[in-house]
Amino acid sequence: MSEIRVVASGNRDGWTELADPPGKIPSPWRDLTVFESGGGAFTTGLWEREPDTWPFERAYDEVAMILQGSADIETEEGTMLPVRAGDVLVTPKGTHGVWHVHETIVKFFAIYDA
Numbered sequence: 366m367s368e369i370r371v372v373a374s375g376n377r378d379g380w381t382e383l384a385d386p387p388g389k390i391p392s393p394w395r396d397l398t399v400f401e402s403g404g405g406a407f408t409t410g411l412w413e414r415e416p417d418t419w420p421f422e423r424a425y426d427e428v429a430m431i432l433q434g435s436a437d438i439e440t441e442e443g444t445m446l447p448v449r450a451g452d453v454l455v456t457p458k459g460t461h462g463v464w465h466v467h468e469t470i471v472k473f474f475a476i477y478d479a
Contacts, residue, residue: 434470
């Protein structure tokens with residue numbers, strides 16, 4: 366990509382519905398890759414998930430800005446970390462936890478996987 370562009374977070378054109386989502390329900394989820402560096406070590410995009418609960422383990426470093434919705438992230442130690450629109454969520458490689466999405470959440474993510 367060598368051009369400046371704007372991607373509207375509210376537009377769902379081009380988003381990919383993801384198959385086999387984890388979760389108790391499981392609820393729908395989708396994402397959109399906005400940028401990927403040569404070699405794929407750095408990726409950014411948008412992600413959306415409807416209310417649900419599921420465990421995760423990060424295989425990469427991620428920094429995300431919550432654009433919409435609310436959730437709690439349960440840490441390995443059992444601490445509940447609330448995330449709301451406007452918050453920045455940092456999940457380093459190797460961290461474990463549980464997502465508890467209360468209302469449909471949308472995040473902008475930046476992933477570093479080297």
